[in-house]
Amino acid sequence: MAANIEIPELYKPSSVVQDMRGKNQDLSLTEILFTLRNSVGGGREIPTQFDMPPWRVPKDLCPKAGIINEILSNSMKIQSSRIPKSGDFEEFILSNSSMAVCGLLKFYLAQILNEDVISIVFGVLLWDPNARQGVNDYEGTPYLWMEIAGQPIDNTYVEIPNSETNLEYFYKSKQIISYAKEDPFKTKLRLYLGQEDGLPETVKHNFKIFREYGNDVHIEKFVIFAFECSDLNPCVRMYDILMREYFKNHYQVEINSLEHKWERQCWNCFKVWEDPSLLKTCVKCKRAKYCGQSCQQSEWKMHKLLHKELELAREILTKDEDDN
Numbered sequence: 001m002a003a004n005i006e007i008p009e010l011y012k013p014s015s016v017v018q019d020m021r022g023k024n025q026d027l028s029l030t031e032i033l034f035t036l037r038n039s040v041g042g043g044r045e046i047p048t049q050f051d052m053p054p055w056r057v058p059k060d061l062c063p064k065a066g067i068i069n070e071i072l073s074n075s076m077k078i079q080s081s082r083i084p085k086s087g088d089f090e091e092f093i094l095s096n097s098s099m100a101v102c103g104l105l106k107f108y109l110a111q112i113l114n115e116d117v118i119s120i121v122f123g124v125l126l127w128d129p130n131a132r133q134g135v136n137d138y139e140g141t142p143y144l145w146m147e148i149a150g151q152p153i154d155n156t157y158v159e160i161p162n163s164e165t166n167l168e169y170f171y172k173s174k175q176i177i178s179y180a181k182e183d184p185f186k187t188k189l190r191l192y193l194g195q196e197d198g199l200p201e202t203v204k205h206n207f208k209i210f211r212e213y214g215n216d217v218h219i220e221k222f223v224i225f226a227f228e229c230s231d232l233n234p235c236v237r238m239y240d241i242l243m244r245e246y247f248k249n250h251y252q253v254e255i256n257s258l259e260h261k262w263e264r265q266c267w268n269c270f271k272v273w274e275d276p277s278l279l280k281t282c283v284k285c286k287r288a289k290y291c292g293q294s295c296q297q298s299e300w301k302m303h304k305l306l307h308k309e310l311e312l313a314r315e316i317l318t319k320d321e322d323d324n
Helices: 015-023 029-039 065-079 098-112 164-172 201-213 219-228 235-251 258-262 293-323
Strands: 119-126 140-148 151-153
Touching: 029 235, 065 098, 065 235, 098 119, 098 140, 098 201, 098 219, 098 235, 140 201, 201 219, 201 293, 219 235, 219 258, 219 293
Parallel strands: none
Antiparallel strands: 119 140, 140 151
């Protein structure tokens, strides 16, 4: 089983966006992606036989399980969908992006159900014992998942070679007992972090991101920055566009703007301002908002990780441009 601490392919040059912008310079990124939505197809919903955690919520534990499970299955279908001859989306819309998926589903469902039913858990995904090569092999990997009605729910699609055997293993390899609510920084379990011999800087950075933002309080701020990096990797933005259209068509619900929400409240103390122009904006990222210098300083240790996220994205883009 592959590690799930989303590391090496966080960003990539967006060929389809670049090509369409060259032809339609007046269009925004969102408008460009919106034009592609009718070409999406080929995704797979969660197979019906997997009707229990970690894939679906038990109906006897949650009165709204029917709606939740329908949304979870459609989310998996969208993540695994493809757009032929698109470059960026030829293999999938979104893969191995647990933090973005968990954060957005928590935001969506709170509006659809008029209550917050999801808790975010950063713990350890235990590997299938049959996949381990002896007692000294790794026991699991740091992982992020949702908890609904007290049960672990996993809605992260991971691209694998396309076959019925692989699809079956993908779902069967994760059981309810696979999700250990242990602090990955304190556990005595032997964890695989993405590379066996030493940790590159990108892995260390992403491990810190998970620690700080993989929780109910801060996960939406990570999603905001995933949107900010859409020019490099438009996958999260495309997933959001398709999910919003699904909610509009099936539930007649217009999902509120996550970005608009965070433009009106302090990223440190969470005070909501009626006049957002009174908030101070981070001069470097132009995204985070604060009541003033005191709040900005209080959040700096965490917020600078997102600045690093942007720096890594730009470095990867520059390297790929030089290579080409």
